[in-house]
Amino acid sequence: MGIYLPIAEMSVNAFVLLAMGAAVGFLSGMFGVGGGFLITPLLIFYNIPPAIAVATGANQVIASSFSGALAHLKRGTLDFKLGFVLLGGGIFGSTLGAYVFALLRRVGQLDLFISLLYVALLGTVGGLMLVESLNALRATRGGQPSGQKRSGQHNWIHKLPLKMRFRASKLFVSVIPVLAIGAVIGFLASIMGVGGGFIMVPALIYLLRVPTNVVVGTSLFHITFTAAYTTLIHATANQTVDVVLALLLMVGGVAGAQYGAQIGQKLRGEQLRALLAMLVLAVALRLAFDLFVRPEHLYSITNIGIAGES
């Protein structure tokens, strides 16, 4: 069934987009990532102009992460307090990121910078998570209890001042690293046009040692807001949000997110982390492939705009 997108100005197949939304929504609900790092490349692959793919992807992420966050709220695996502190840093980082985004676009190497950032971040995060979770899995199989929260083993982060108690996360930690994590993720997210869940999840697990099940819900909560903020910025500054496209993706996405959250609940923390690590690595490899392998077409065309209309 063909459907015409008013902002992208093209006709697309509605079922392909519904399926795309459902698949990404499923992974989103399962891992607590917004799915922006999956949906944006998929849309570009489907010939949607990149600027519209980034902005509309953010809009879609709101729906699936909100839907997923509701599911976690019901189960009590959402730490509001932690979420709000992260958000405080996040808004600051996003604003800074939007400024750097405009700066890079003027210099003309935005695409390269974003690709490198994706490959480096996804590669590092995915690689580290995979190694850790595989070790944890092996340890569990060996009969040792998988103690994610090893008491007594504190890193330097836990020595900082301004401590705050996060009850739902069973955490007593300084607000400085929490704000910093929020800011760094907000910064990267707005440059990359994603919610930042794939960095948030490992950062909360490994740096703050938040239990995996709480991480997913809290991350989804945080992403809902950062994605909403990104959508507003894109809609105001670039007019590149296509609501028809977003609606198609959302409908598939929210359905997928509920099923994903259910499956995620059945998996153990280290299994979940291993799977997310593999997904993140796969995307990193795909992007690295584009960067390092000779492209099929050396030349590409960018529309500047309608002649005579500025």
Next chain:
Amino acid sequence: MGIRFVQCATTFCFGLLALSGANAQAVNPESIQIGLSTDEVYLTADFSGADLTIFGAIENIDPLVARQHRYDVVVVLEGPSRDVTVRRKDRVLGMWINTRAESFVNVPISYSLATTRMPQDITDSLNYKRLSLGSDNIFLEPANRRQSPVTIQEFTDALRERMQATSLYATNLGGVQFLSQNLFRATLKLAPSVPVGTHRARAYLFKNGQFVKESSAQLAILKSGFEQWIYRSAKQNGFLYGVFAVVLAIAVGWLGRIVFRRD
């Protein structure tokens, strides 16, 4: 358009009667008229490409030439033009990144062509080039004319090749059919991603391999009411549109939770 054709035909009626001498064509050369089945095409939500039919007539035909099928027609539908940039990737430190770029002005975003037969059987390449006819011959104007000719040629070729690879540049060989000796019908494809704006249809008449005359008509491609409304809201009230998009997403997320909840 049919009416206009009849009017024209009567105007030239006297001339037709005089058409007996060998030098008559010099006095009354053939001309061509076209009319579109519609002046406006609306892109509705279910638009997934369409066929556009263009009718036309040749006036003052030479019956002898017509019987030998030596009249040929090429019809082109050229979309609105935009300024585009062509970027070239090169290998830098092992990575393929955009290095050089050239901009071009007024490049037609779509170009759909229909002919009576194979292009090389209609006329020679020199004529096509002179008329800028066909996607191989459209004139592509570089923004920076002082760039070296070699570079301009390289990027012009690349732009042409990339545009031809899209579904917006289409050729329909045999898409123009004669319904009678002087009436013809051209079928052109409108791609699903056909650009919005004013398109220009041009018909070129060839006689014995020589270009005789051309005629043109306009076609407006517009978004239909709802699509236009969304588009206008997004452009004019960006912030409110953004708020709407966010609220919509929250609503869909909430509804989705109720409808699809699994726990």
